[in-house]
Amino acid sequence: MIVVVAIMLILSAMLFPVLExxxxxxxxxxxxxxxxxxxxxxxxYADDNDGRIVPASIAGPPGYYGIxxxxxxxxxxxxxxxxxxxxxxxxxxxxxxxxxxxHSYGINFALAFVGGYNGSSLLLYQVTQPSQAILFCEIExxxxxxxxxxxxxxxxxxxxxxxxxxxxxxxxDGHAKWLRPQDTTNPKNLWNP
Numbered sequence: 001m002i003v004v005v006a007i008m009l010i011l012s013a014m015l016f017p018v019l020e021x022x023x024x025x026x027x028x029x030x031x032x033x034x035x036x037x038x039x040x041x042x043x044x045y046a047d048d049n050d051g052r053i054v055p056a057s058i059a060g061p062p063g064y065y066g067i068x069x070x071x072x073x074x075x076x077x078x079x080x081x082x083x084x085x086x087x088x089x090x091x092x093x094x095x096x097x098x099x100x101x102x103h104s105y106g107i108n109f110a111l112a113f114v115g116g117y118n119g120s121s122l123l124l125y126q127v128t129q130p131s132q133a134i135l136f137c138e139i140e141x142x143x144x145x146x147x148x149x150x151x152x153x154x155x156x157x158x159x160x161x162x163x164x165x166x167x168x169x170x171x172x173d174g175h176a177k178w179l180r181p182q183d184t185t186n187p188k189n190l191w192n193p
Contacts, residue, residue, distance in 0.1 A: 028163040031085040031104075031138070032176050038083075038105060038136050039174035041076035046124055053135070053172070055121040056113035056147045060099055066118045068100035068146040069107050087162050090141035100146060106139035106157065109149040110192050111172065127193040130172035134190045138167040150191035155181045 045054045054073050057066035070083050077083075084091050085104035093102050107113070111133065114120040127133050137148055138159035148157045158181055159167045166180040172193075184190045 027086040028168070028178065031087065031163065032168050032178065034082045034085065035105065035136055035138075035168050035170040035176040036174070037077065038073070039170040039176055041073045042135060042170075043174050044076045045073050051124045053111050053121040053124060054107070055119045056107045056109055057098060058119045060118075064099055065097040066099070068095055068098050069112065070101045070103045070105075070146065071099050074101065085138060085159075085162065085168075088138070088141060088159070092139065092141045092144050092146070095144055095146045098146065103146070104138055104141065104159075105136050106145060107136055107147040108134050108191060109147045110151070111135060113147060113149070122193065124172070127172055129193075131175065132188060132190055133172040133193045134169050134184060135172045136170035137184075138162050138169075148191075150185075150189070155184070158184075 042054045046052060054069050056069050058072060060066045074080065080101055083101055083103040083105060088104040091102050091104045092100075094100060109116075111127070112121040112135075114122060124130065139145060139148060139157050140159050143157050145157055160181040161167070163178060166178055166183075168176060168178050169184065169190075170176045171190075
């Protein structure tokens with residue numbers, strides 16, 4: 001009886017790391033699907049708005065600075081859970097002074113918050129290489145932000161190791177992929193269109 005229990009303990013000790021790795025891959029894939037859905041929703045938004053990229057923020061009602069992108073594209077998503085990465089233990093619950101939903105992802109301000117103004121986003125045709133322009137990224141929830149301005153903050157707000165040694169990104173053409181943070185700036189800066 002003791003031998004059987006010992007064998008079971010040894011086998012379970014061998015299987016736990018494998019199961020954890022499988023769970024991590026599943027969460028990474030789920031997050032990648034979320035970001036792919038954000039890419040499709042933003043493309044639908046652009047199609048309905050004469051090719052304009054979803055703005056990081058639009059004018060809000062009195063008492064608010066604006067309405068964040070996550071609320072703006074909810075019409076196309078119809079599922080608030082898509083905005084949260086399964087690995088994010090600290091999603092941004094609310095952006096101070098703005099109408100927003102809980103989210104783990106942020107938008108690239110170089111494309112969607114041009115000049116820092118509400119409703120100021122580029123048109124799709126203004127970006128010559130959409131497959132090499134980051135639109136959405138995973139953000140650190142502790143910043144309580146709705147996007148990233150690489151020129152001002154570098155990679156500080158980007159969740160740099162949520163999925164191993166990197167995180168997931170959505171590009172303007174709609175594809176999503178996992179990258180190490182340093183690969184987003186070298187050899188080509190994927191943050192500036």
